[in-house]
Amino acid sequence: MLLCAQYILPVSSEPIIDGAVLVRDGVIRDIGKAEQLRLRYPEEEVVDQGLAAIMPGLVDLHTRLEQSVLRGVVNDAPYVQWLAEVAQKSGRMEASDWFDSAILGGLDALSSGITTVADITLTGASCTAVNKLGLRSVIYRQVGAMDKNRIDAAMQFAQKDILHWREEVDSDRVAIGIAAAPLFTNHPAMLSAISKFAQKEDLPVALWLAGSREESDFVRYGSSPFQVHGGDVKRGYVEIPPWLPTGVSPVRYALNWNAFDADNVMIVGAVYVDDEDLKKLRSHDVAVCVCPRASAQLGMGVAPLDEYIRAGLRVGLGTDSPAATESTDMLSEMRLGMLLQRAVNPGRFLDSHTMLEVATLGGARALGIADKVGSLEIGKCADMIAVDLSSSHQSFTTDPVAAVVNTCTTADVLMTMVDGNVLYEKNRWHVKVEVAKSIARVIEIRSKLRPEA
Numbered sequence: 001m002l003l004c005a006q007y008i009l010p011v012s013s014e015p016i017i018d019g020a021v022l023v024r025d026g027v028i029r030d031i032g033k034a035e036q037l038r039l040r041y042p043e044e045e046v047v048d049q050g051l052a053a054i055m056p057g058l059v060d061l062h063t064r065l066e067q068s069v070l071r072g073v074v075n076d077a078p079y080v081q082w083l084a085e086v087a088q089k090s091g092r093m094e095a096s097d098w099f100d101s102a103i104l105g106g107l108d109a110l111s112s113g114i115t116t117v118a119d120i121t122l123t124g125a126s127c128t129a130v131n132k133l134g135l136r137s138v139i140y141r142q143v144g145a146m147d148k149n150r151i152d153a154a155m156q157f158a159q160k161d162i163l164h165w166r167e168e169v170d171s172d173r174v175a176i177g178i179a180a181a182p183l184f185t186n187h188p189a190m191l192s193a194i195s196k197f198a199q200k201e202d203l204p205v206a207l208w209l210a211g212s213r214e215e216s217d218f219v220r221y222g223s224s225p226f227q228v229h230g231g232d233v234k235r236g237y238v239e240i241p242p243w244l245p246t247g248v249s250p251v252r253y254a255l256n257w258n259a260f261d262a263d264n265v266m267i268v269g270a271v272y273v274d275d276e277d278l279k280k281l282r283s284h285d286v287a288v289c290v291c292p293r294a295s296a297q298l299g300m301g302v303a304p305l306d307e308y309i310r311a312g313l314r315v316g317l318g319t320d321s322p323a324a325t326e327s328t329d330m331l332s333e334m335r336l337g338m339l340l341q342r343a344v345n346p347g348r349f350l351d352s353h354t355m356l357e358v359a360t361l362g363g364a365r366a367l368g369i370a371d372k373v374g375s376l377e378i379g380k381c382a383d384m385i386a387v388d389l390s391s392s393h394q395s396f397t398t399d400p401v402a403a404v405v406n407t408c409t410t411a412d413v414l415m416t417m418v419d420g421n422v423l424y425e426k427n428r429w430h431v432k433v434e435v436a437k438s439i440a441r442v443i444e445i446r447s448k449l450r451p452e453a
Contacts, residue, residue, distance in 0.1 A: 001022075001023045001024070001044065001045050001046075001047060001420070002020050002021070002022055002023075002034075002037055002038065002041060002044040002045065002046045002047070003020060003021045003022075003023060003047050003049065003054055003384070003386070004018075004019070004020040004034045004037075004038075004046060004047070004048040004049065004054075005019065005020075005048070005049040005050065005051075005052045005053060005054040005386060006018060006050065006051045006052060006053070006389065006400075007019065007052070007053040007054070007389070007400040008020070008021060008031065008053070008054050008055075008376065009053050009054070009055035009056075009356070009376070009400060009401060009404070010031065010055075010056075010375055010376040010377065011055065011056055011356060011357055011360050011361050011374070011375040011376065012361060012375035012376075012377055013375075015053075015400055015401065016031070016032065016033065018033060018034050018035070019031070019032065019033060019034055019054070020032065020033070020034035020037040020038070021054060021376060021382075021384065022037060022041060022044065023382040023384075023417075023420045024420075025420065026381060026382055026419040026420035026421070027379065027380070027381060027382055027420065028376060028377065028378055028379065028380050028381075028382050029378065030378060031376055031377070031378060049386040049414055049415065050390075051388070051389055051390045052386045052387055052388050052389055052390075052414055053386070053387045053389055053400050053403075053404055054376075054384055054385070054386050055356075055360070055376070055384065055385060055387065055404070056115075056360040056361070056373065056374055056375050056376055056383065056384060056385075057113060057114065057115025057116060057136075057360070057373065057383040057384055057385050057416065057417070057418065058112075058113050058114045058115065058116075058330040058331070058359050058360060058363075058385070059114075059115070059116040059118075059316055059330075059359065059360055059362075059363025059364050059366075059367070059373070059374060060109065060114045060116065060117045060118065060317070060318055060319050060328065060330055060363070061118045061266065061268070061289035061316040061317060061318040061363050061366055061367070062118060062119075062120070062206075062268045062289045062291055062318025062319065062320055063105065063109070063117045063118065063119045063120075063126075063318065063319055063320070063321075063322075063328060064105075064119065064120060064121070064126075064320065064321035064322065064323070065101070065102040065104075065105030065106055065109070065117065065119050065121075065125075065126040065129060065130070065322075065328070066098045066099075066101050066102040066105070066121055066123055066125040066126050066129075067086070067090075067101065067105075067321045067322055067323040068101045068102065068104040068105035068108065068322040068323075068328070068442075069093075069097065069100070069101035069104060069442055069445045069446055069449070070086060070089055070090070070101075070321075070322065070323035070449065071322040071323055071325075071326040071327065072326050073086075073089055073323065073446075073449050074086055074089065074323060077298075078298060078299045079212050079214060079298040079299060079300050080214055080225040082298055082323075082324065086321075086323050089449050092448050092449060093445065093448070093449075095123065095125075097441075097445045097448075098123045098125035099125040099128060099129060100438055100441040100442055100445060101125065101442065101445065102121075102125040102126040102128070102129035102130075103129045103132075103133070103433055103438045104438065104439070104442050105126070105129070105322055105328055106126075106129045106130055106133040106135055107133070107429070107431075107435065107438070108322070108327060108328040108329075109135060109328045110133065110135065110416045110423050110424040110429075110431070111410060111413060111416070111424050112327070112328060112329045112330060112331060112410040112413060113330065113331065113385040113387065113410070113413040113416055114135075114328065114330055114416075115135065115136055115373070115383040115384075115385065115416060115417070115418045116135070116136040116137065116138075116363065116364070116367070116369075116373060116383065117130065117135055117136075117137050117138075117328075118137070118138040118139075118140070118206065118266070118289070118318070118363075118367060119137060119138070119139050119140065120140045120142050120179045120206055120208075120268075121139060121140070121141065121142060122141070122142045124141070124161060124165060126139060127139040127165050127168070127169065127174070127176070128168070130174060131168065131169045131170060131173075131174055132431070132432050132433055133423070133431050133432070133433065134173070134418050134419070134421060134423050134431060134432070135173075135418060135423075136173050136174070136369075136373065136381075136383060136418055136419070137173070137174045137175070138174075138175045138176075138177055138204055138367055139165065139169075139174060139175070139176055139177065140176075140177040140178055140179035140204070140205075140206045141158050141161050141162050141165070141176070141177070141178050141179065142179045142180075142181055143155060143157075143158040143178060143179070143180065143181065143190070143194065144180065144181025144182075144185050144186040144190060145186065145187055145190055146185060146186060146187055147187065148187045148189055151187060151189055151190050151193055152193075154190070155190075155193050155194075155197060158178060158197075159197065162176050162178060162201070162203070172419075173418070173419060175204065176203065177198075177203045177204035177205060177206060177264075178194055178197065178198055178203050178204075178205055178206075179194075179205065179206040179207065179208075180194050180205075180206075180207045180208070180259070181208075182208045182215065183208075183209070183215060183218070183219060183250060183253070183254075184214075184215055184218050188253070188256075188257045189257070191207075191254055191257040191258065191259040192257050192258045192259075194259070195258045195259055195260075195261045195262050196258075196261075198262035198263075199261065199262050199263070202263070203262070203264075204262075204264040204265075204266070204367070204368065205259075205262045205264065205265045205266070206265075206266050206267075206268060207254065207259060207265065207266070207267050207268065208267075208268045208269050209250050209251065209254055209267040209268065209269055209270065210249065210250040210251055210267070210269055210270050210271060210272040210273050210277070211268065211269020211270065211271055211272075211291075211295070211300055212269070212271065212272070212298075212300040212301070213272060213300070213301065215250060215272075216249065216250055216272040219246055219248070219249070219250045219253050220245065220246060220247060220248060220249065220250075221245050221247075222245035222246075223245070249272070249273065249274060249276075249277055250272065251267075251273055251277035251280055251281065252276070252277065252280065254267075255280055255284070260280075260281075260284040260286050264287075264367075264368050265284070265286050265287065266286070266287040266288070266289055266366055266367070267281070267286055267287070267288055267289070268289045268291070268318060269289075269290075269291065269295070269300075269303070270288045270289070270290055270303050270304075270308070271290075271295055271300055271301040271302065271303045271304075272301065273304065278307065278308075278311050278313075281311075281313060282311055282312065282313055285314070286313070287313070287314040287315070287316075287365070287366035287367070288308050288313050288314070288315045288316075288366070289315070289316055289317070289318040289366060290303035290305050290308070290315065290316075290317060290318070290337065291303075291317070291318045291319065291320040291325075291333075292305070292317070292333060292336045292337035292340055293319065293320070293324075293325045293332060293333055293336055293337075294318075294319070294320030294321065294324040294325050295320075296336065296340065297324050297325055298324055302340050302341075302344050305337060305341050305350070305358075306341045306345050306348055306350055309350075309354065309358070314362070314365045314366045315358060315362055315366065316358055316359065316362040316363030316364075316365070316366040316367075317330060317333045317334065317337060317358060317359050317362075317363065318333075319333055327410075329410055330359055331404075331405075331408055331409060331410060332409070332410075333359070334355045334356065334358075334359045334405050335355075335405060335406065337355065337358075338350050338351075338352065338355045338405065352399075352401055352402040352404075352405035352406060353401050353402075355405050356401055356404065356405055360374050360375065361374035361375045362374075381418075381419055381420075382417055382418075382419060382420040383417065383418050383419065384415075384417045385413060385414075385415060385416050385417070386413070386414040386415040387404055387408050387412050387413055387414065388408075388412040388413075388414050389403055389404070389408070389412075391407075391412065392407045392408065393407050413426075414426050
């Protein structure tokens with residue numbers, strides 16, 4: 001298949017005007033000027049996207065696909081209140097509900113140009129969903145226990161799930177990892193147990209860390225809404241929270257418990273860090289995922305994305321839970337993330353080209369899969385999207401990258417391809433699920449989440 005468009009945005013190199021990408025057997029085989037490739041491959045099927053940009057698929061470093069059905073259910077609530085209300089609503093959902101919710105999230109991702117998701121799950125619903133939908137994914141099994149005596153049991157359950165999930169998924173496309181539950185729901189020894197198991201099984205690790213002022217205060221001072229109103233946040237079976245002030249930042253606290261010893265560790269949130277934390281993260285080659293929309297929506301602050309980039313860390317973007325942001329939308333994430341950095345760092349100016357790289361190749365580097373995806377290069381997997389530029393309010397003839405980042409929305413996504421398979425075209429699906437049936441199930445589930453009379 002020869003995919004042509006007005007612009008090809010490889011990310012790792014300069015845009016190509018009137019370009020084309022040759023895809024065979026799920027791999028990019030050639031890239032260049034459309035006229036030359038048409039002559040070089042005269043027998044190849046040609047798909048011309050017209051006045052559009054063909055670019056790498058977006059890499060979403062943090063999702064909670066199984067919470068997609070909860071989008072819009074908890075409104076205008078700060079972080080701690082939001083956590084409590086989401087937990088309360090989640091209690092009304094059954095096992096099958098989580099799967100249908102994850103399917104909804106996966107469909108949202110594909111229709112918004114996301115080809116890779118890194119998802120944290122406890123139920124495993126998102127693991128089944130991405131495998132059926134054809135998304136490239138890293139699925140982290142969340143594990144936590146506030147009571148030290150329950151760590152071994154929690155790890156045994158997690159190990160069983162991880163080994164089972166590994167057998168069930170397409171290993172060329174879906175990787176399985178392990179994630180620590182947030183610090184305020186976890187005994188610190190759990191971080192060491194997770195790190196040790198990850199090293200033994202060669203698993204990627206994710207850790208929600210330094211994402212909110214409440215968490216930072218909880219770790220440093222032992223005083224925050226998590227301590228005062230602990231009953232509102234699910235902590236596990238422990239009568240008295242075994243917690244004392246540590247006097248250190250969440251990053252250094254996690255470091256003290258060997259949380260960064262595994263080979264591929266990513267922290268999510270990363271709002272409340274200092275210069276010393278940056279040095280520690282860099283020395284341990286820890287990847288960073290920031291979630292600009294969720295952090296803003298829940299009043300958690302603005303992560304220092306620009307500083308992470310300048311420090312040379314592997315950094316990318318995540319959409320976080322749809323229950324917070326109400327959509328799995330990386331185009332909006334890019335735009336808001338860029339604008340927030342410009343607002344809080346007036347002395348420095350984060351440009352659209354950098355943001356596009358962060359949302360694609362940066363995310364791939366963070367997950368350790370930049371040799372496969374994240375840019376359009378010969379030999380890489382054909383994970384690509386086409387974005388319509390015909391409605392752009394910017395002069396795309398001057399800078400198509402700026403047009404994509406500054407003006408395009410999910411409605412402009414024309415096509416999403418993973419491994420050379422077109423999974424989504426404008427208003428058409430090519431996935432192994434009954435989309436209409438899944439949407440009907442979502443409507444049914446949401447009826448259970450309405451406020452009680």
